[in-house]
Amino acid sequence: MQTHLADFIRDTPEGQAADRILRSCVHCGFCLATCPTYQLLGNELDSPRGRIYLIKQMLEGAPVTTKTQLHLDRCLTCRACETTCPSGVEYGKLVDIGRGIVEQKVGRSLPDRVQRKALRALLPKPALFASLFKLGQGFRPMLPAALKAKMPVPGTAGAWPAPRHARKMLVLQGCVQPTLAPQINAASARVLDRLGISLIVAPQAGCCGALAYHLNAQEEGLAAMRRNIDAWLPYLEQGVEAIVMTASGCGVTVREYGHYLQHDPAYAEAAARISAKTRDLSEIMSTEQAALVQLLTSDVSALPKKKVAVHSPCTLQHGQKINGVMEAILSAAGFEVADAPERHLCCGSAGTYSILQPELSQRLLQNKVKALETNRPECIVTANIGCLMQLQSGTQKPVSHWIELIDAALKPA
Numbered sequence: 375m376q377t378h379l380a381d382f383i384r385d386t387p388e389g390q391a392a393d394r395i396l397r398s399c400v401h402c403g404f405c406l407a408t409c410p411t412y413q414l415l416g417n418e419l420d421s422p423r424g425r426i427y428l429i430k431q432m433l434e435g436a437p438v439t440t441k442t443q444l445h446l447d448r449c450l451t452c453r454a455c456e457t458t459c460p461s462g463v464e465y466g467k468l469v470d471i472g473r474g475i476v477e478q479k480v481g482r483s484l485p486d487r488v489q490r491k492a493l494r495a496l497l498p499k500p501a502l503f504a505s506l507f508k509l510g511q512g513f514r515p516m517l518p519a520a521l522k523a524k525m526p527v528p529g530t531a532g533a534w535p536a537p538r539h540a541r542k543m544l545v546l547q548g549c550v551q552p553t554l555a556p557q558i559n560a561a562s563a564r565v566l567d568r569l570g571i572s573l574i575v576a577p578q579a580g581c582c583g584a585l586a587y588h589l590n591a592q593e594e595g596l597a598a599m600r601r602n603i604d605a606w607l608p609y610l611e612q613g614v615e616a617i618v619m620t621a622s623g624c625g626v627t628v629r630e631y632g633h634y635l636q637h638d639p640a641y642a643e644a645a646a647r648i649s650a651k652t653r654d655l656s657e658i659m660s661t662e663q664a665a666l667v668q669l670l671t672s673d674v675s676a677l678p679k680k681k682v683a684v685h686s687p688c689t690l691q692h693g694q695k696i697n698g699v700m701e702a703i704l705s706a707a708g709f710e711v712a713d714a715p716e717r718h719l720c721c722g723s724a725g726t727y728s729i730l731q732p733e734l735s736q737r738l739l740q741n742k743v744k745a746l747e748t749n750r751p752e753c754i755v756t757a758n759i760g761c762l763m764q765l766q767s768g769t770q771k772p773v774s775h776w777i778e779l780i781d782a783a784l785k786p787a
Contacts, residue, residue, distance in 0.1 A: 618658055
């Protein structure tokens with residue numbers, strides 16, 4: 375694709391990156407077949423190729439309107455198009471650049487600004503979110519069924535093993551996960567403890583920065599990233615092996631800290647180091663294959679195992695390019711993994727998308743639940759807290775993080 379970027383962007387780092395990405399696109403249209411919003415709306419401007427054209431026109435100096443903003447807002451940033459693209463177009467990076475410029479040039483209405491500010495003020499702050507969630511739980515019995523489904527009953531964490539192994543790894547607690555599903559990280563700690571690894575938390579670490587960054591408060595998001603780097607580096611200096619992500623949405627962001635902060639002279643090197651040390655929980659389990667196989671063959675409970683449908687989050691399969699690992703671990707533990715069609719399509723959660731684009735999100739949810747329930751599983755598992763909450767709101771079947779099934783399947787230590 376030929377480009378002629380306007381003066382305002384041409385010689386900036388963002389302009390150079392956008393120019394390189396735009397030039398890699400060959401207009402083939404393969405992305406249309408896997409784009410969730412194009413599948414729903416049938417409008418090319420709601421496809422990756424259409425959005426690329428909108429961004430190109432904007433960067434070349436064409437007028438920017440709320441129409442451009444609408445089509446970019448509708449994008450889930452699921453990155454299924456990146457998996458499909460034969461030319462390796464880095465669409466996710468391009469749409470981040472495009473959205474940031476649209477925000478500057480078009481702005482938003484007062485209600486939109488208030489809503490987005492509220493999300494950035496509430497969700498990344500675990501203590502505040504926990505307080506308000508607890509207050510909301512008091513009203514749960516009085517809510518209609520549709521709202522009850524969006525107000526889940528939190529799980530019970532259970533014991534977290536004390537650090538006792540020479541091998542240690544960090545885990546990011548996350549924003550809403552400690553309140554909505556504290557059992558996920560606790561189960562991860564128990565399973566890794568059985569593998570000879572102690573899972574620890576850096577108290578100073580907080581939101582990964584994705585929420586603010588993708589709501590176009592990009593400097594706010596970068597500040598959160600820098601805070602986490604400062605919190606984690608001392609642990610790496612002390613020999614911590616890896617930073618484990620139990621939420622793939624956080625994982626894909628932290629793995630790209632090196633990209634986000636590449637032009638920050640004070641943090642570029644440290645950000646790249648953090649990204650290199652970040653692993654999804656499934657990768658850790660796969661790396662520890664020998665110990666895991668021994669554990670699964672000798673210590674797995676003889677209780678009957680469930681038939682499980684696996685939802686692979688977009689941030690795992692498209693963002694981090696991790697496929698089939700959850701399924702392999704569950705199969706090794708004796709679970710029957712049920713096939714589900716259209717596994718590449720998004721469930722509609724996508725961070726704050728389910729709040730900001732509720733109609734499209736619900737349509738995607740209905741399609742995803744129908745696909746997951748095709749072969750009549752007893753339960754559904756996933757690897758991201760946002761997907762977990764979204765799916766649970768659309769099905770009567772229990773939905774959990776996959777590590778919870780492994781934890782429950784093992785005999786007590």
